[in-house]
Amino acid sequence: MPVNITKPALNLRELLAKVAGMKPAPREITFFFGGDSANTAFPLPRGWKAKNVFVDGAIYRPGASEDYTVTYDGFIHTVSMAVAPAFVDVAIIAETV
DSSP states (O other): OOOOOOOOOOOOHHHHHHHHTOOOOOOEEEEEEEOOSSOOEEEOOTTEEEEEEEETTEEOOBSTTSSEEEEEOSSOEEEEESSOOOSSEEEEEEEEO
């Protein structure tokens, strides 16, 4: 009776990146929020920063005199809208810090 022993494959990408002193590529994820015509601040979970913001499918422009700004308090990034979005979907594409 033959016995086959298999060893799971190892993903060495992150280990090699550390040895070479390279930073691994950032991961991206989309966070969804619901607008309510009152809330202008949308905090992201710790370790994520906003890359793009969409409100009801339209991309918003970053900047102090534009559609939104991103603030960082040392722990989390918060997307602050210039005008509170109505009852629509708010999608924030974020990447790891």
